[in-house]
Amino acid sequence: MTRTTHQLWHFHGGLKLPGEKHQSTGTPIARTELPRQLVIPVHQHIGETGKVLVNIGDRVLKGQALTQPTAYVSAPVHAPTSGTVKDIAEYPAPHPSRLSTLCVVIEADGKDEWIQLESRADYKKMSPADLRNLVRHAGIVGLGGAAFPTSVKLNPGPGHQIKTLIINGAECEPYITCDDMLMRERADEVISGAEIISHALNTAHCLIAVENNKPEAIAALNTAISDAGVDYIDVVAIPTIYPTGGEKQLIKVLTNKEVPSDGLPADIGIVMQNVGTAAAIYRAVFHGQPLISRIVTVTGKGITQPQNMEVLIGTPMSALIEQACGYQENADRLIMGGPMMGFTMHCDSLPVTKGCNCLLVETADQHSDENNAMPCIRCGECARVCPVSLLPQQLYWHASSKNFDQVQDYNLFDCIECGCCAYVCPSHIPLVQYYRFAKTEIWNRERDQQKSDHARIRHDFRQARLDKEKREREERLRKKKDMLEKKKQAEAADKNETEEDPKKAAIAAALARVQDKKAKAADAPKNTDNLTAAQQKQVDEANKRRETE
Amino acid sequence: MRFKTASSPHTTPVSSVNVIMRKVLMAMIPGTAATAYFFGWGVLINICLACVVAISSETLMLYLRKRPMKPYLSDNSALLTACLLAMALPQLAPWWLTVIAVSSAIILGKHLYGGLGFNPFNPAMVGYVIVIISFPKEMTQWVPPAVAGYSQLGFLETLQVIFAGSIPAGMSWDSITMATPLDTMKTQLGLELSINDIHQHKVYGPMFSSVSGVGWEWINGLFLAGGLWLAYKRIIDWRIPAGLLGMLFLLSNSFALYDYSSFTPPTFQLFSGGIMLAAFFIATDPVTASTTIRGRWIFGAGIGFFIFVIRTWGSYPDGIAFAVLLMNMTAPLLDYYTMPRTFGHHWSEFPGHHKKEPEE
Incomplete structure (x- = not known):
């Protein structure tokens, strides 16, 4: 609660970039109109694709699971509104590969009718495993952009005691402000989420890192912490240097520890979650709501009215652009994510996914020609x-x-x-x-x-x-x-016994002598006798080769 | 609406090769102006001639190699090579000497290796070494500084000397050219004179100042100023000049303390010849220098070391070009053994560090 002055460290390199954040922070987070049709990609996360649970023609309720996770690293998707399943087929989805992916298409009925929701405000009575399961079935993935299933990150595994939980509110990429606006408007949800994650990880210390270019967010978080009366969560203002929001970079800044190249933060006793993820966990636990919407920053020089909006997963991007009063005349690049790491999309009819934190529209003068x-x-x-x-x-x-x-x-x-x-x-x-x-x-x-x-x-x-x-x-x-x-031989012996013949006996004796001699000669030492173990092994191997050839 | 796709980052460039080269050229202006002030028209004539030859050679090679003209001709790199080389040539060098030096630099030193970015050796220094080995006599045609009572040639007379090779009536080569202070110092020290004797000498004494040679302290001082501006603007890495000047200071100071009558003091070493030009403008050519932080220290220090060795015991009065080329050769090796430790990795994984014993 009391803001301690936290010692900070540096990571090598980085850039001081123009923030371009103010364009989209002028207005509160807007609600979007319910689209007539939603296209929900089955695979929106890192990990295995879930199994589809619905059929074409089914009526689904808002929040109803459309898929079921098939593996440990997997997350389900849910119906963002009530309506009818129109199609289950491959549709283009926002991905750098531009490949199509299996999607569930829902035609909204406009009723927006929820499934039965169950609040678990008593989550402190739940075991970490039950909490993880709740988060897993709520389809929550990292909302910072990577979309890694959160339940997996909440399970550091045996032998890993998590000392510090870090809530990442750095948001270091230019233009993007969805985390900033979330922290400003719903700081209490972020704090509650942080408390739940701390409980799930059995962690006694939590840091919320926010770049020092977001004073409003820092103030809101501090107010929320004092309102909630928690004493183990500290808000830390960190220098605005790109890419300080990167997981390993932020850990270095806050703790001076380096996550090993082939390791995870849990290996050094740290787990990091995005502020948006924390808020989503709060909603899942306290309201029973699965992850069916997210805040998206729609911004850039090519957008008429940059702003943040709460968007249902599966809403076509064009609807967001429309709500932001459309493109400017010279808009020529549509980017999902920020200008530094985002990827371009070839059209705006693609659906919003869980990892979509920003739609950035650039004009022709804002990037160089690769050629x-x-x-x-x-x-x-x-x-x-x-x-x-x-x-x-x-x-x-x-x-x-x-x-x-x-x-x-x-x-x-x-x-x-x-x-x-x-x-x-x-x-x-x-x-x-x-x-x-x-x-x-x-x-x-x-x-x-x-x-x-x-x-x-x-x-x-x-x-x-x-x-x-x-x-x-x-x-x-x-x-x-x-x-x-x-x-x-037995038959022959029988014969010999019956027909005694001295001549035959003499011949047999002579034969026996010759055989005896031969046997003696065979007993004489050869070069293959008295071999060392290594030599014997070589000989065996050679024989083996000969056999197999 | 449909859009073009491209790879991130989606940003406008913050710098470009031609701007970098232009800034380096700009930073050369004060030192060059001082050189022209002390050594006359020959400096400017050499620069103009060198630039014309450099652009022509560059154009020819781009044409032969079927490379796009516009981006490469406007990158200013050929002009920079020409200017650096022109500053290193004597003011009364015959025109063909400049032509050979500059065209060798651009054609042999740069394009035959693959052009901009691919040459292992500093092109200007390649050109310089070719002419100093091939034409040692012409490379001594330095003029006396325009102070201390020495007479100087006018513009037309200089043109005549450079392009026609004939000296104005009533003058002799000996009256219009003169050995540089570095050269004189070396020759006279070789004749068992002490530094004090040389400073007091009737003929040679006046070319020396309390710092180094008359005029040279200004030239070096202004190149130093331009270089510091470049370092401040982060156009060049400060570690290379710091390593070079530091090593030269360390060696010359040690030897001067040991025997001040036969080893010149650090001030003389640092402000004579082309030291500041070399430290800030030549050794810092990124293409041919080491690229890592520790590598750049070693690279600079190595050049400083060889300059001192060649100046003191070698057969050339100044050893900058050889020192730079020698260290150019080591750059790939330096880069390999001075790799930075990647985040999250252990030092033992990198070349030049002890391997961690495998745990049983």
Whole structure:
């Protein structure tokens, strides 16, 4: 409750960017009109796709689950309003790949009729596992943009005691203000959400980090904390440096700890959640409402009236643009997310998804032409601003020459694609594009490698099985032969006993002597006798090879 | 409505190659003006000639290599090479010397390696080394500074010397050219004279000032000022000049303390010849320098080291070009062994650091 002066640290590099935030913070969060039709992509998160529970023609209620998670890392989607399922098929969805994805199309009936909602204001009596389950079935994913299922993050696993919960209200990308407006208007929901997460994680300390360019949000949070009377949540104003809202960067700023490259924040006793996620958890727990809407910033020079609005998941983006009084004349780029990390979309008929924090419309003068790139002059500005301390110019060099082993030696996969390097590049090289290309290419190769490994293993198994069968067959044959042989010998012996003949006996004696001699010669030492274990092993291996060839 | 798609970030450029090069050229103006003031018209004539040759060579190579003309001709990099090289050439160098130096720099030093960004060696220094090895006599045609009672040639006379190779009537080569203070110091020290003797010398004494050579302290001082502005504007990395000047100071100071009569003091070393030009404008060429923070310290210090060694014990009066080229060779290695530690990684994963013993 009392605001302690919290010591802060720095991460390497970063940029001071023009904020461009005031355009969209002038008006309160607007409500959007209920669209006639909603298109809800089944897969809106990181992880496995859920199983569709409804059929075409079904009537669904607002908040009714449309899918059911099929794996641990998965999240369901819910009907954002009541209506009828019109179609379940592939539709274009907002994704950098521009591929279509399975969607449930709901025609709204205008009644907006909720399912039976259950409040769990007594959540403190719930076990962490039950709370996680509630969050999981509410379809809550990280609302900062990554859309990772929240329930997974709430389970740090055995042996991980979470010391600090960090609520991320940094919102470091220019233009985006949905978290800022949420904190200003619904700070109490964020605080309640933080309390619930603290309970689920059994954490005694919580920090809410907000960039110091949002004084209104900081004030609102502090008021909400004193109103709620919680003493373990501190609001920390952090310097406005892009990308301080990145998970690992923010942890470094607040704790001076580095999350290991191949690890998770939980490994160093930290869990981080976005402010929007915290508010969504509050709604799920206190009101029983699943995640069916989110706040979206609609902004940019290409938008007539930039603002924030609460939008049902599945609403077509064009409806949001319309509500913001449409495009400006020279609008030429539609971006989901911010200018630094967002991706462009080819049309505005796509549905809003859980990860859609901002629709940014840029005008033609706001970005450079990618075709004007000059050669790299190795000025090193990119390395100076890289928040991960990579050498972007070396990564570029190796990525452009398709030297994929080298590019991994330079830790390509630690790149967070924040775009700082490309932003400062005097040669205007679209660096991030090269890194994405290299990553995709390496993933593809690994997949191919896995496939061929799989095929090789299968082939080896088959070969081994065939060899085994062959050996067994030979063994059986040999046994059979032996038996026959024995039988013959036994018969012959019987004959000998009956027909005594001195001549035959002499011949037999001579034969026995020869055989004896041969056996003695065979007993004499050979070069294969007295072998060391290693030599014996080599011989065995050679024999084995001979057999298999 | 439909839109074009593109890769992030969706921002306008904050700087560009031609602006960087232009700012470097601008920062050269004070030092160049001082050089022209002390050494006459030859400085400006050399610069103009060098620029014409550089642009022509660049155009020719872009044409032969089928590269787009406009972006590469407007990147100002050829002009910068020309200006740096012109500053290093003697003021009365014959026109063909400048032509050979500059065209070699652009064609051999730059385009044969793949053009802008791909050359491992500083093109200006490549051009300089080619002519100082091939034409050592012509490379000594420096003029006396326009102070201390030395006479200077006019504009037309200078043109005549450079382009026709004939000296004005009533003059001799010896009367219009003169060894540089660095050269004189080296020669006279070689003749077992002490520094004090050289300063008192009837003939050579007047070319020295209390700091370094007459005029040279101003030239170096103004290049230093321009360089500091570049560092302040973050056009160049301050670590390279700091490493270079620091190492030169350290070595010259140590040796001068050891024997002040045969080793020149740090002030003389730092403000003679092209040191400030080299430290802030030549060694900082990003294409051929190291790119990492620690690498840049070593790169700068290495150049300072070789400059001192060549000046003191080598056979050339000034060793900047050789020192720069030597360190250019080491840049890739320096980059490899001075990689920064990636966030979330352990030092033991990086070249040049002890591998962590695998835990049993």
